[in-house]
Amino acid sequence: MCGYRKLYLLLATIVTAAIGFGMIIFGKMKMNEVVFLDAFLSDHIHVGRTFIGLGVLLFIIAFVGMAGVTMHISLFLLIYACLMLTLVVTQIVVGVTIFTRMATIRNSLSRTLEEKFRTYDQHKAEIDKLQSVILCCGMSGPKVWKIKDLPPSCCGMEKGSCSVKSAYSSSCSEKAGNIVEGGLYFVSIICFILIFIELKCVALACCLSDFSALLSLCAGLGGGPKEKPQTASSSEHTTSREILLRE
Template sequence: MDFGASFAKYVLFIFNMLVLACGILVIVFGSLLTADVVDLKNLADSFQISGIPICIIVIGCIISIIAFIGCCGAIRENTCLTIIYAVVMLVLFVLQIIIVLYIWLEQESFLNTMNSIVNKAWTTRHENGRLMDVLQMEFNCCGQFGSQDYFGEAVPNSCCGRSATSCSMISVLIKPGCSQAFKDFWTTHISIAKYAGMVVAGVELIAIIFACCIANQSRNERRRAPYY
């Protein structure tokens, strides 16, 4: 290989290492997000709340596997493996862009669903108080719209945290309602998912370009080999 091809080879290897790192970060992010909402599975009939975290983890796993294959293809200068890597990465790149655009366009609709989730937990709290308790402990909130929602009834201990043995209205006056707290939580994480997806897609695109360059250079060298 000439200097340009060698440069592309090592750049592709480095970029795949970056993609691999990004894939691992995506998996970690999805895992943390899943851990935050795992106790809310009883709300699945209202909204598949664990769907997005699981998709994020799956995407992270795919990115990591493909990046590892790309590293092997680049360092071994394997044309077939590099072409397969480039094609798969291109498909993954397109799908990732579609997902990011979907999240971007449907963000408002998605966030509006948060109110129905909290409303379901609130209206069913007398039959199943666990759902509202989970929301109040996980998101450090109290009541549907604020602690005043408990006016005339006992404030649950979950409003004061996981380890609280008692809770009074005065101690939770400044706490936000779970409707707003839950919505803010998803607003933040959706933004992270969007921009992280864009960054990863940009790195993938660069890797695809260099993979195509290396595959083309390797193929040309094989064609010219009999004449050397």
């Protein structure tokens, strides 16, 4: 039974390490894809950075657990279990924060977009990049945008004129909000799915740990009081006294 647990935990640590590495790569890709949103969401949860951070932690913790299983070191297994529990708590906090702050994040994004669209000339590069990437035009659509001439980015061009008929019909506020919301919900769902795997790994790591050996090691390191062994002369003296008393 113990052999099956070791094999399962070893496979679980390998899988979690692979997931962590995959999250790092995915987070890097996300950072490159949504870099245009940094100017509008600089103070809030970033999907790419969150994935990279969780991925790095998961990869390192899985490596500690793998070392504990393969080298049969109970201390490593307990450290692995404690770190994994810490990661579980972190993921719960991240997931709950996303769900509770989603409306606040969307409102903040809308306010930032509204301010930058109102002062388009000062933020032309950021807005043109946003409109070209997510295929939108204006804060609430091209028909509502109070501007003399629509920028070429509303038609996916770098130069030229763009009419209301040929411009993207989607509003940038709605599209950007949906992208941010979808990404953050995806992060929270991944966090909660990983929690079940991680808790199973914690339980197995605790079952495979040798608590008695660790307690003995801690007691030895603590340097508790030791009994002073009796010398040969003292033991002979005690024996002679006992003989005299009997006589």
